[in-house]
Amino acid sequence: MAENTTGNRLRGGVLLLGLAMASVVVALGYRSLDQGEGSAEPEATTAIAALEARVADDPRDAAAWQELGFAHFDEGDFGAAAEAYRRATELEPERAVLWSALGEALVMDSQREPLPEAALDAFRRAIELDPADPRARYFLAVKRDLEGDHKGAIDDWLALLEETPQGAPWEADLARTIEQVAAINKIDVAARLRSAQAARPAAPDGAQGMVATDAIPGPDATQIAAASAIPPGEQRQMAEGMVARLESKLAADPSNLDGWVMLMRSRMTLGQPDRARKALADAIAANPASTERLRAEAEVLGVR
Numbered sequence: 001m002a003e004n005t006t007g008n009r010l011r012g013g014v015l016l017l018g019l020a021m022a023s024v025v026v027a028l029g030y031r032s033l034d035q036g037e038g039s040a041e042p043e044a045t046t047a048i049a050a051l052e053a054r055v056a057d058d059p060r061d062a063a064a065w066q067e068l069g070f071a072h073f074d075e076g077d078f079g080a081a082a083e084a085y086r087r088a089t090e091l092e093p094e095r096a097v098l099w100s101a102l103g104e105a106l107v108m109d110s111q112r113e114p115l116p117e118a119a120l121d122a123f124r125r126a127i128e129l130d131p132a133d134p135r136a137r138y139f140l141a142v143k144r145d146l147e148g149d150h151k152g153a154i155d156d157w158l159a160l161l162e163e164t165p166q167g168a169p170w171e172a173d174l175a176r177t178i179e180q181v182a183a184i185n186k187i188d189v190a191a192r193l194r195s196a197q198a199a200r201p202a203a204p205d206g207a208q209g210m211v212a213t214d215a216i217p218g219p220d221a222t223q224i225a226a227a228s229a230i231p232p233g234e235q236r237q238m239a240e241g242m243v244a245r246l247e248s249k250l251a252a253d254p255s256n257l258d259g260w261v262m263l264m265r266s267r268m269t270l271g272q273p274d275r276a277r278k279a280l281a282d283a284i285a286a287n288p289a290s291t292e293r294l295r296a297e298a299e300v301l302g303v304r
Helices: 002-012 040-057 062-074 078-091 096-109 117-129 134-146 150-162 171-184 190-198 221-228 232-252 257-269 273-286 288-301
Strands: none
Touching: 040 062, 040 288, 062 078, 062 096, 078 096, 096 117, 096 134, 117 134, 134 150, 150 171, 150 190, 171 190, 232 257, 257 273, 257 288, 273 288
16 A cells, blocks of 8 residues: 555655755746736746757757756656756766756656666665755655555655755655655654654755755746645745845846746746846846846847
8 A cells, every 4th residue: 555655645645755955956846826818838838849950050058958957847847858968978977966866867767667677776876976966865765665665655754854954845745745654554753753854954055944055946846746745825826935135146147047047937937027027127237138038038038
């Protein structure tokens, strides 16, 4: 029973952790968190087409392959997402987050096995590169659960929870996974769960569990999954907070072009075209030599 339950959770994509804290930028993705009718799909299709054009123009652009993986994953095309992430790992084989993203896409694309061997290989490679990678740690614990080592899986998840910054959007799902597996297998985890939650570190730099870096121009797909699992009102609040934190990062580092593009995309996703136009103007003012690129990216996003 435990094995079937875990497999169903994986196929549903509800409890996929992702979001390597040292490797993922704070921002929104391609999906509209408001779920406005007809609003998300055209933007996603346009974004994918633009990304495909980028990788066709420069097949060695690992960041573009990675962002294409984000977009395909969010659209549910997990095979295409896996292929994009595979290309990214070939170009930048020392980045753990790319390997764990590849593994997750392979899990979601699998029609038979809950954890195909190719996905496990990707997660193991991620751990070799970064033993702290949360997504790889999560899925390797899932493997232990599927193999019947429910206590070992729970131990691993509790260790991950202890290192999860307070306020991280995947925190509740991780705790729920621990509670569900423990209940199914009649393992008492109440005290240990409280202890793990109490031990969680404070959010770094006041970012409530999110860390922006210079490498990734978008969110992990599981960050979007976590957002879609909470009530719409809370989704909006979470989205606004994420965008505000992204703006603060750009104020500190206005040379981050990918960050400005993501801010424009986020403002359009939130239905704030005026603020998207302001983001474009601010980006150009801070980076006049990149005006052409910024305007081209804005055009794709519908910022005019």
